[in-house]
Amino acid sequence: MLRNAPKFYEVAKRIVEITEGCILVAHNAQFDYRILxxxxxxxxxxYERKSLCTVELSKYLIPGQPSYSLGKLVRSLGIPVADRHRASGDAQATVKLFKMLLDKDTEKNIIKDVVRLNPKRQLEPKHLEIIAELPTITGVYYIHNADGEIIYIGKSNNIKKRINQHFTNTNPKSKKIQSLxxxxxxxxxGSELVALLKESEEIKRNKPIFNKALRRSIFTHALYSFIDDNNYINLSVRKADNRKKPITTFSNLQSGKSFISKAISDYGLCQKLTGEYKTKSSCFNFDIKECNGACIGKESASDYNKRVLALIDKNSYANKNMVIIDKGRDVDERSAILIKDGVFQGLGFFNLNYQINNIEVLESIITPMQNNxxxxxxxxxxxxxxxxxxLITI
Structure with a gap:
């Protein structure tokens, strides 16, 4: 939906024109107004406008509701809503709710008292100075306190924009960072992959006080394989288990399930042998002639396992020697991530192909990092x- 939507600067003038002399009404108005x-x-x-919040007004005029989220509130009030969680649907629901609130406000307190001008949120001068000196590039950033200690480490494809978000957000963590x-x-x-690896390494090494979440593992589920009684290689996505070696890992269960679904299609795998279709007989895909019948022994284990092994080889770098080549910090530079015997060795930057084709030179430009x-x-x-x-095999 957003792919062909206009950029904000293209509609900014129109927003100014249609809101001139108006009061902005929104459900949780503080959030919407802050974004604008x-x-x-x-x-x-x-940008400066008066605003009204239908959450606050509802709590005042319709007390005792179990929830004041827009969806649950309009449902409990019998207000019809279509196209929920889309701009038009939510806006129409808010209009209907606001009309009801105006009707309930017999004392006219909305008109007289509740309208307020949001205080302008300005960045402190030191924050503006910091942002002015930052670039709009991909990299890792370090936030320091007065003693020079690193209190937060992050990565971004636009460092200036990300730091600006830190300085304008109003959540408790951001406020603490802003004060320190x-x-x-x-x-x-240059490379997002390099930034992700450096961020992970630096957080584990420095243990900044505001990076508690990333000190822990960043994945929850993994892909495992086992051979069943009929010698077919089975695959399953399960919660990550430190005692077992995974083929690959996922940030969440849904990501793992999406991977399996795509693998079934791309490699012609059996739904039953990938844990996607619980049955004692044939899988659904066999019934519609999209599975070769490994689920009922119709396809030989050796033929089926070749495709499973191809999938495993594609998505695991176990026992492999290779270099991952990605963007560098400058136009004529590239980054290199070195894998030896399936173990991540570290990363570096190079300008000439000779530097990565010669293993001794390559290892000399690589900064060693932890493999975990x-x-x-x-x-x-x-x-x-x-x-x-x-990818280059070495």
Missing amino acids: CTEFRRLGFE VTAVTYEAT RDTQHIIQSYLRRNKKVK
């Missing part, structure tokens, strides 16, 4: 998402 102000501020324009930040340093990577389950997950996930990344 942030977008206009990026264009160098201070003295400086922001950064390291350009998180780095394996980062690399495998990135390769799944970016099919055009260059």
Whole structure:
């Protein structure tokens, strides 16, 4: 839906025109108003309007509701709503709710008292100075306190934009960071994969106080294989188990299920032998002639297993020696991620092909990094998402 939608700067003037002299009404107005102000501020324009929040008004005029989320509230009030969670549907539902609230406000407190001008949220001068010096590049950034200690590490494809978000967000963590930040340093990577790997490594090494989430593993599920009594290789997506070696890992269960569904289609695998179709007989795909019958022994185990092994080889770098080539920090530079015997060795940057074709030179430009389950997950996930990344076998 957003692919062909106009950019904000293309509609900004129209938004100013249609809201001139008006009061913005929204369900949780503080959020919507803050987003508008942030977008206009990026264009160098201070947007200022009065606003009304139908959440606050509903709590005042319709007390005792079990929930004040828009969907549950309009449902409990019998307000018809179509196209839920789309701009038009939610806006129409809010209009109907607001009309009801105006009717209920017999004292006219909405008109007299509740309208308020949101206080302008301005960045502190030191925050503006920090943002002004940051680039709009891909890399890893480090937020420091007055003692120079790193209190937060992150990665972004646009460091300036990401730090601006840190300084304008109003959640508790962002507010603490805003109060403590003295400086922001950064390291350009060019490649998002390099940034992800460096972020993971740096967080584990420095243990910043506001990076608690990423100190833990960043995946929850994994793909495992086993051979059944009939010698067919079975696949299954299960919760990650540190005692077992996975083929590949996933950030969540849904990601794993999507992977299996695509693998069944791409490699002609059996739904039953991948855990997608629970049955004691043939799978659904066999019934519609899209499975060769491994589920009932019609296809030989050796023929079926060849395709499973091809999938495993494609999505696992176990026992492989290879270099992943990606973007560099400059136009004439590339990044290199080295894998030896299936183990992540580290990464570096190069300008000449000679540097990666000569293993001794390659190892000299590589900065050693830890190989762990998180780095394996980062690399495998990135390769799944970016099919055009260059791989060189060494």
